Amino acid sequence: MGSEATAVDNLQQPLIEPMKSEVDFRMESVLTDKHLPYFRRLYFASLIELKFLLNLAAPAIFVYVINNGMSMLTRIFAGRMGSMQLAAASLGNSGFNMFTFGLMLGMGSAVETLCGQAHGAHRYDMLGVYLQRSTVVLLLTGLPMTLLFFFSKPLLTSLGEPADVASMASVFVYGMIPMIFAYAVNFPIQKFLQSQSIVTPSAYISAATLVLHLIFSWLAVFKLGWGLIGLSAIHSLSWWIIVLAQVLYIKMSPRCRRTWTGFSWKAFDGLWDFFRLSAASAVMLCLESWYSQILVLLAGLLKNPEVALDSLAICMSISAISFMVSVGFNAAASVRVSNELGAGNPRSAAFSTAVTTGVSFLLALLEAVVIISLRNVMSYVFTDSPAVAEAVADLSPYLAITIVLNGVQPVLSGVAVGCGWQAFVAYVNIGCYYVVGIPIGYVLGFTYDMGAKGIWTGMIAGTLMQTIILLIVTFRTDWDKEVEKASRRLDRWEDSQPLLKQ
Structure with a gap:
């Protein structure tokens, strides 16, 4: 009876609350408590786990929706400039940007493994080192990727895109070059915070940035007349706003006081091993994200592919x-x-x-x-x-x-x-x-x-x-x-x- 009372006491907390910076041992104690009947253990442990899931998953979903919303707004404003501009922006976003996004997000996932396990083990000082190490690796990876963006026009032309669309798309892509390095800094920071169950601040930052992105994009297109390169540059700026806001949060928040202790030369140790783990993470994620795109490409080879492509595009959007x-x-x-x-x-x-x-x-x-x-x-x-x-x-x-x-x-x-x-x-x-x-x-x-x-x-x-x-x-x-x-x-x-x- 005493064990069950303890388990119940462990649950007397709000359903949604700020996640603690410590790993909660309540669930392990419930699962190993032999005095509780088996199904009671499962019941109490499930309630504890569902609280964790709600606090972690909901803000993460919100951040993902907001990030996609910025890309959607960019395409909407491009469409207001004309159908050719919309095609160019869609090509830049769906091709070059999605490739970079997937690669950088995948490589940044290495921080999830190491920071998550280090935080669970109370080795808080190593989280900042892993964050810096990952950022160094991703920034170095971003350097050769800029060549892909610089030579986007001949690359698109060689792939069979019309010359006028390739030319416009390359202009749009040039404005996204700073975004490569924003990704390189953002994703390690995002995973660094997530590993400590700090997810709500990123959601607030993303929401505020979406509003700024809307305002700046409107100014760039309708007031300043900056065209496609201005629109993509605003997109890059929005990502850098997210990065700088998260950096400011890490520096000022007491929740990161133990995990961020300043810059360290340890960040440059073991870079090759870190690159291997990062590369494996990137391959894992990119192979998954490219898979559905290949479905659409194959559908384009069918006889009379118009209906097939349109129906698949709708299904992929819903998916x-x-x-x-x-x-x-x-x-x-x-x-x-x-x-x-x-x-x-x-x-x-x-x-x-x-x-x-x-x-x-x-x-x-x-x-x-x-x-x-x-x-x-x-x-x-x-x-x-x-x-x-x-x-x-x-x-x-x-x-x-x-x-x-x-x-x-x-x-x-x-x-x-x-x-x-x-x-x-x-x-x-x-x-x-x-x-x-x-x-x-x-x-x-x-x-x-x-x-x-x-x-x-x-x-x-x-x-x-x-x-x-x-x-x-x-x-x-x-x-x-x-x-x-x-x-x-x-x-x-x-x-x-x-x-x-x-």
């Missing part, structure tokens, strides 16, 4: 909206697992994985039911064409399955980042997506003349195989060994011990 929720659970899973492993709480890490996966899956299932229910009307938000609407309705079962899989797969990827399995998952992604999924999609789509359905079937097959593999690996994991690995990773960072799962 992207749903995926924003999954991104929040991805961040929550990474933080929770890395913190618990660093703190030496194997049961909490395993339980958090199960709860996060289950909640995300149930939400995705609900979204899929809504998609199926609205399959005959939802496309009219995007188009007036009955043919495209019919094609979208025909593809809605594939969209629903994809949304359900996306409710599980990103969470498992977040768990992998929390454990430091990035290299392993990268190999899984290569095999499932590019050896299985795309070839199956090509054969079904073109050889068996199934069209967009065949291509999407291949995509689902690859994602399903990847999800099954990650589920098996995750739920067969020896979490006690993962705790030991996390401890060794932190102890031997300066040595030659590998950071990646072998």
Whole structure:
């Protein structure tokens, strides 16, 4: 009775509250309390975990929505200048910017593993070192990427883009060069804060920046007449505002006092090992993000591809909206697992994985039911064409399955980042997506003349195989060994011990 009273006392806190800078040991104590009946333990632990998820996932989803909102506003203002300008801005955003965003976000995910585990282990001084080390690696990576932006015009022309569109797109891309280095600083900072469960300040900063972005973009286009390069430069400026505001928060907030102790020469130690972990993280994320884009590219090779491309574009837009929720659970899973492993709480890490996966899956299932229910009307938000609407309705079962899989797969990827399995998952992604999924999609789509359905079937097959593999690996994991690995990773960072799962 006393144990149950203690467990109940642990829950007498507001549902949404500022997350503590310490890893909370309440859940581990509940899970290991043999005096409580088994299902009571699960009940109390679930309530504790759901509070963590709500505090972590909701602001992360909001930040992701706001960041996408800035890109959308940029395209809207470009469209007000003309259809050619809209095409150029869309090409710059969807091509060069998304490539840079995915690469930098992926490389910045290395900080999630190390900062999360270090914070859980109370090695607070190392968080600032990892932040600086990651920033150095990403800034160095950004230097060669500027060449891609500088030579965007001949690159686009060689890919078959019309000369006038390529010329306008290159002007837009030039204004995004400062954004490369904003990403290089922002993503390590973002992961540094997330690893300490500090997520709400980033949401406030992003929301304020979105308002400024709207005002500055309006001034650049309608008052100053700066054109495309001014519009993209404002986009870069907005990202730098986010960076500087987060830096100011880290410097001034008492919540970062122990984790940020100033610049250190240790940031330049072990850069190669850090680059390897960062590169593995980038490969893992980029292979996932490029996979759906290849689906659209293959659809463009179909006979009479107009309806197929339009219907797929609508389905991908709906899927992207749903995926924003999954991104929040991805961040929550990474933080929770890395913190618990660093703190030496194997049961909490395993339980958090199960709860996060289950909640995300149930939400995705609900979204899929809504998609199926609205399959005959939802496309009219995007188009007036009955043919495209019919094609979208025909593809809605594939969209629903994809949304359900996306409710599980990103969470498992977040768990992998929390454990430091990035290299392993990268190999899984290569095999499932590019050896299985795309070839199956090509054969079904073109050889068996199934069209967009065949291509999407291949995509689902690859994602399903990847999800099954990650589920098996995750739920067969020896979490006690993962705790030991996390401890060794932190102890031997300066040595030659590998950071990646072998």
